[in-house]
Amino acid sequence: MDKTILKVVDVWKSYDDLEVLKGISFELAEKEVKVIFGPSGSGKSTLLRCINMLTPPDKGEIYLSGQNLMAPEVNLNAIRSKIGIVFQHFNLFAHLKAIDNVSIGLRRVKGLTKEEARVKALDMLDQVKMKNWAEHYPAQLSGGQQQRVGIARALAMEPNLILFDEPTSALDPELIGEVLQIMLKIARAGTTMVVVTHEMGFARAVASEMIFLDQGVIVERGTPNHFFQSPKSERVKYFLRQIDILYGSHEALLKEPNEEEIK
Amino acid sequence: MTLMLTLFGLLIGFTLGLILALMRVYGAKEVGWLASGYEKLFRGIPLLILIFIFTFGIPSLFWYLEPLERPIAGVVLALGLRSGAYQSQIFRGAILSVNPGQMEAGRALGMSGIQSFRHVVFPQALRLAIPGWSNEYAVVIKDSSFAYAVGIIEMTKAALRISANFPELWALSMGLVAILYFIFTYPVTKLFGERQTKKLKDLGMGGG
Amino acid sequence: MIFQSIPKELDELLRVLAFWDHILVGLGKTMWLYAWALLIGFFLGLLLALSRQYGGRIISRIATGYVEIIRGTPLLAQLFLFYFLPFSINSFLDDRGLPFIPIGRWSFYVSTTMFGRTMTMVLLDHLTLIGILTLGLNSAAYQAEYLRGAVMSVSTGQLEAAQSLGMSRRRGILHVVLPQALRRVIPSWSNEAAYLPKYTVLVFYIGVTEIFAQAHYIISETFLTLTVYIVVAVIFLILISLISKVLDVIYKRMAIPGL
Numbered sequence: 213m214d215k216t217i218l219k220v221v222d223v224w225k226s227y228d229d230l231e232v233l234k235g236i237s238f239e240l241a242e243k244e245v246k247v248i249f250g251p252s253g254s255g256k257s258t259l260l261r262c263i264n265m266l267t268p269p270d271k272g273e274i275y276l277s278g279q280n281l282m283a284p285e286v287n288l289n290a291i292r293s294k295i296g297i298v299f300q301h302f303n304l305f306a307h308l309k310a311i312d313n314v315s316i317g318l319r320r321v322k323g324l325t326k327e328e329a330r331v332k333a334l335d336m337l338d339q340v341k342m343k344n345w346a347e348h349y350p351a352q353l354s355g356g357q358q359q360r361v362g363i364a365r366a367l368a369m370e371p372n373l374i375l376f377d378e379p380t381s382a383l384d385p386e387l388i389g390e391v392l393q394i395m396l397k398i399a400r401a402g403t404t405m406v407v408v409t410h411e412m413g414f415a416r417a418v419a420s421e422m423i424f425l426d427q428g429v430i431v432e433r434g435t436p437n438h439f440f441q442s443p444k445s446e447r448v449k450y451f452l453r454q455i456d457i458l459y460g461s462h463e464a465l466l467k468e469p470n471e472e473e474i475k
Numbered sequence: 476m477t478l479m480l481t482l483f484g485l486l487i488g489f490t491l492g493l494i495l496a497l498m499r500v501y502g503a504k505e506v507g508w509l510a511s512g513y514e515k516l517f518r519g520i521p522l523l524i525l526i527f528i529f530t531f532g533i534p535s536l537f538w539y540l541e542p543l544e545r546p547i548a549g550v551v552l553a554l555g556l557r558s559g560a561y562q563s564q565i566f567r568g569a570i571l572s573v574n575p576g577q578m579e580a581g582r583a584l585g586m587s588g589i590q591s592f593r594h595v596v597f598p599q600a601l602r603l604a605i606p607g608w609s610n611e612y613a614v615v616i617k618d619s620s621f622a623y624a625v626g627i628i629e630m631t632k633a634a635l636r637i638s639a640n641f642p643e644l645w646a647l648s649m650g651l652v653a654i655l656y657f658i659f660t661y662p663v664t665k666l667f668g669e670r671q672t673k674k675l676k677d678l679g680m681g682g683g
Numbered sequence: 684m685i686f687q688s689i690p691k692e693l694d695e696l697l698r699v700l701a702f703w704d705h706i707l708v709g710l711g712k713t714m715w716l717y718a719w720a721l722l723i724g725f726f727l728g729l730l731l732a733l734s735r736q737y738g739g740r741i742i743s744r745i746a747t748g749y750v751e752i753i754r755g756t757p758l759l760a761q762l763f764l765f766y767f768l769p770f771s772i773n774s775f776l777d778d779r780g781l782p783f784i785p786i787g788r789w790s791f792y793v794s795t796t797m798f799g800r801t802m803t804m805v806l807l808d809h810l811t812l813i814g815i816l817t818l819g820l821n822s823a824a825y826q827a828e829y830l831r832g833a834v835m836s837v838s839t840g841q842l843e844a845a846q847s848l849g850m851s852r853r854r855g856i857l858h859v860v861l862p863q864a865l866r867r868v869i870p871s872w873s874n875e876a877a878y879l880p881k882y883t884v885l886v887f888y889i890g891v892t893e894i895f896a897q898a899h900y901i902i903s904e905t906f907l908t909l910t911v912y913i914v915v916a917v918i919f920l921i922l923i924s925l926i927s928k929v930l931d932v933i934y935k936r937m938a939i940p941g942l
Contacts, residue, residue: 293849303844317848521881532909617757
């Protein structure tokens with residue numbers, strides 16, 4: 213039976229006067245991979261930060277394995293240790309070596325001993341193929357390497373689910389592949405993931421559902437097949453064509469868009 | 476008196492600082508070395524000692540002045556020399572912060588090095604220097620209180636005199652003087668310090 | 684004769700240096716004052732910086748107010764203020780028949796005899812205490828600025844990542860932000876640390892016998908004003924250069940690539 217790991221119910225969030233999220237709802241079952249995509253400013257990052265309560269929503273509810281995260285008596289620190297997050301700009305702890313980046317959560321939050329944490333951290337680094345770089349500092353690593361360490365750091369905590377906030381957007385093109393490979397690997401191994409990304413290849417490979425977010429509202433949702441074969445909304449069609457152009461499809465570039473399609 | 480000391484001290488410092496900064500940025504290696512040595516010297520000696528050296532250590536220095544005026548000159552000289560060392564840092568930082576492309580553009584237009592500096596780099600450097608200056612102004616005006624030690628009646632000494640004659644009033648007089656110093660420093664540093672830095676950033680003028 | 688060929692300046696210098704025991708005691712006192720002021724300044728400054736950055740509205744306003752006021756007023760004025768303060772408190776208490784703070788009668792000192800001269804240095808007495816406290820409180824305000832700059836320079840993503848792992852804000856600040864901030868602050872902090880000794884001379888004016896006081900004594904004995912001041916100036920130059928060098932070495936040792 214599928215356990216529902218995450219339930220987002222009618223979440224609203226504004227910054228000052230700007231409404232960023234307007235009534236978002238969706239569910240995530242165990243081992244599912246959901247891909248959220250959409251134009252910039254659509255609230256994707258905000259949504260992720262609402263889920264792990266870094267910036268709690270103004271209205272609505274979030275349930276993690278049945279537990280209501282908005283309830284006042286909830287220990288947010290404990291909750292956050294069960295939700296992993298991989299950041300667009302890596303956010304590796306600059307003063308710690310790779311191995312310590314992965315083990316610090318285990319030691320300080322989960323209370324493992326130094327030895328236990330080190331063993332586990334090395335194992336995690338091995339899984340993301342960074343074992344040989346364990347003693348390096350983040351500044352000595354390429355973007356792709358740093359992000360893989362970031363994934364290891366999230367994995368080490370054995371979270372219920374992992375959030376990915378545009379993990380490859382800040383990477384040079386040739387480095388994107390190595391990170392996506394790792395993400396594919398853990399997706400296939402059964403990790404529950406919510407991924408905000410433009411990488412359609414990844415979505416096509418492992419997403420169970422894709423959600424198109426625009427200006428704080430879910431415009432369309434469906435399986436990858438649905439999106440790539442017969443998207444319904446015009447906004448989605450336009451966006452997908454922009455992605456095509458981004459990745460070098462020159463036919464899409466040459467085709468003149470109609471006036472209505474841009475709306 | 477406080478203001479007068481501050482003003483003259485800053486003026487001397489300004490001229491000196493500019494010359495030294497130019498020496499360090501555009502001068503030959505030895506010239507820069509000299510300027511750097513000057514800076515180290517006058518930053519490393521306590522201002523009070525400096526004041527005493529010029530006021531009491533070399534009594535014949537200001538022979539052309541009245542005896543009563545000599546301490547003032549001594550203080551101003553000390554303040555000026557010290558301020559010159561610090562202002563040299565400020566100017567140097569400001570000049571170096573100006574996008575090097577500016578100098579190149581100036582010369583590309585046909586201006587000589589000196590012209591480029593005067594018309595292109597210098598005005599920009601001046602604006603960039605403003606936050607550092609507001610800080611230096613605050614420092615000099617506070618350091619002017621050291622002048623009390625050589626008998627000059629500036630704010631701090633005035634307060635001490637009052638409390639010597641009316642001991643109960645010490646809190647009031649000292650507190651008042653402190654508030655006065657604060658009034659002279661805080662608005663200036665706030666106005667020309669942080670706000671200026673922000674404005675510069677908005678203009679994209681290289682916040683060094 | 685040999686003695687006739689010694690230049691006047693050298694002779695003056697030697698006569699001043701004959702008071703080496705006084706100079707040593709003065710220097711020791713100066714460094715004692717400096718060390719305590721620096722320490723107090725650092726910890727208080729750190730507290731202030733963290734309060735300004737992470738404290739609630741009230742706490743950060745208080746911290747900011749403290750820093751701005753101390754930085755906006757001269758050290759000398761602050762010294763006098765604190766000097767007079769206990770007297771006022773005492774007369775206030777005395778009027779009401781309450782016991783008052785003991786002033787001026789107590790002192791802790793160390794004494795040693797070297798090369799036939801006995802040297803005594805007061806470690807702590809009423810005036811030294813006031814001097815140290817004021818210097819420390821003053822330095823704290825300036826150090827707070829440097830520390831605050833360093834804390835701000837650590838990107839917010841670092842704290843976000845720490846919290847996302849499940850660390851509370853406090854632990855995140857302690858284990859992630861602070862280690863980075865402290866390493867980043869070293870260049871500017873070294874500046875303050877190296878130049879702080881200069882300000883200790885001011886405590887002479889509330890009666891503490893540090894090197895400047897000793898200078899006055901030597902002048903009264905030899906009348907060689909200029910020479911004495913120059914000797915003191917040189918001592919400070921050497922002291923400050925040494926401190927700078929040491930801090931430089933420490934910084935290089937602690938460097939982490941990319942910080």
